[in-house]
Amino acid sequence: ATPTALLVGTGRGAQLGVLIKGPEVLESTRRVDTVVLDKTGTVTEGRMTLLAVRTADGVAEDEVLRLAGALENASEHPIARAVAQAAAERTGPPPTPERFDNVPGLGVRGQVEGHAVLVGRERLLTAAGLALPPELAGALTEAAERGRTAVVVAWDGAARGVLEVADAIKPSSAEAIVRLRKLGLTPMLLTGDNERVAASVARAVGIEADQVIAEVLPTEKAAVIDRLKAEGRVVAMVGDGVNDAAALATADLGLAMGTGTDVAIEAADLTLVSGDLRAAGDAIRLSRRTLATIR
Numbered sequence: 001a002t003p004t005a006l007l008v009g010t011g012r013g014a015q016l017g018v019l020i021k022g023p024e025v026l027e028s029t030r031r032v033d034t035v036v037l038d039k040t041g042t043v044t045e046g047r048m049t050l051l052a053v054r055t056a057d058g059v060a061e062d063e064v065l066r067l068a069g070a071l072e073n074a075s076e077h078p079i080a081r082a083v084a085q086a087a088a089e090r091t092g093p094p095p096t097p098e099r100f101d102n103v104p105g106l107g108v109r110g111q112v113e114g115h116a117v118l119v120g121r122e123r124l125l126t127a128a129g130l131a132l133p134p135e136l137a138g139a140l141t142e143a144a145e146r147g148r149t150a151v152v153v154a155w156d157g158a159a160r161g162v163l164e165v166a167d168a169i170k171p172s173s174a175e176a177i178v179r180l181r182k183l184g185l186t187p188m189l190l191t192g193d194n195e196r197v198a199a200s201v202a203r204a205v206g207i208e209a210d211q212v213i214a215e216v217l218p219t220e221k222a223a224v225i226d227r228l229k230a231e232g233r234v235v236a237m238v239g240d241g242v243n244d245a246a247a248l249a250t251a252d253l254g255l256a257m258g259t260g261t262d263v264a265i266e267a268a269d270l271t272l273v274s275g276d277l278r279a280a281g282d283a284i285r286l287s288r289r290t291l292a293t294i295r
């Protein structure tokens with residue numbers, strides 16, 4: 001009876017838009033009590049748009065966009081796509097960087113037309129020994145208060161601009177969180193983005209303020225999952241990015257967005273085919289029910 005019930009479970013999973021790697025996966029879903037959600041691309045669309053360019057005194061907006069766009073053109077990050085697209089629209093075809101380096105969870109750096117350029121989190125600049133002039137520090141704070149992500153653009157040893165981007169929350173995310181709660185699960189938000197942006201997204205989808213873990217580097221995401229497991233929780237992780245792969249593999253149950261990267265899908269136990277977060281609860285409920293049938 002066991003193999004048949006499992007087969008039914010996996011078949012029904014396909015109908016719900018959930019792909020299950022193997023029947024053994026169902027077993028790990030039984031005791032899950034915590035669901036950790038990546039923010040960008042999982043709770044939000046992961047398609048950002050550039051909303052504002054702020055500059056340091058005496059710097060032209062288009063120059064900030066052009067140099068940032070040239071570097072971001074070489075990156076696949078959602079922020080990079082937004083910046084590169086806006087730069088191309090406003091300043092024409094970008095120059096090719098002489099050097100390009102991706103710094104995961106922090107930003108990008110390289111050389112464009114002889115200038116040493118950095119684009120990313122404030123931490124990327126401070127690590128390079130650069131400080132923010134007050135007008136840019138103010139721009140960062142204002143953006144964060146509005147729940148928008150902002151990145152700093154620097155070249156030749158000085159911070160010159162701030163780019164404000166925003167990502168839409170998926171219409172189905174709040175409903176997905178409600179469903180997880182109905183199953184008795186605790187939803188948490190895990191992100192590399194800053195505290196205030198994370199808090200504003202959490203508030204919008206119904207995740208408790210004390211269940212938000214922000215400013216986590218990609219290399220630290222798996223360690224966060226390990227810590228939650230060490231507290232005695234049984235953890236499901238939902239993610240889409242290259243950044244999430246190690247955390248998906250570390251979790252008791254890894255769920256990848258079908259709209260996400262291949263690396264995430266390979267690391268996960270389940271794939272939510274359409275990228276609709278509501279399928280996460282469906283998948284967990286289905287697995288529990290299938291196991292109940294077997295026992």
Ligand code: ADP
Binds near residue numbers: 079241
């Ligand atoms: P998330 O966990 O939400 O998917 P990431 O770990 O990918 O976020 O990125 C965390 C932060 O690092 C971003 O919010 C941004 O500030 C910065 N960052 C990462 N990549 C880039 C990039 N290509 N350009 C600018 N900033 C970046």
Ligand code: MG
Binds near residue numbers: 038040239240241
């Ligand atoms: Mg992501």
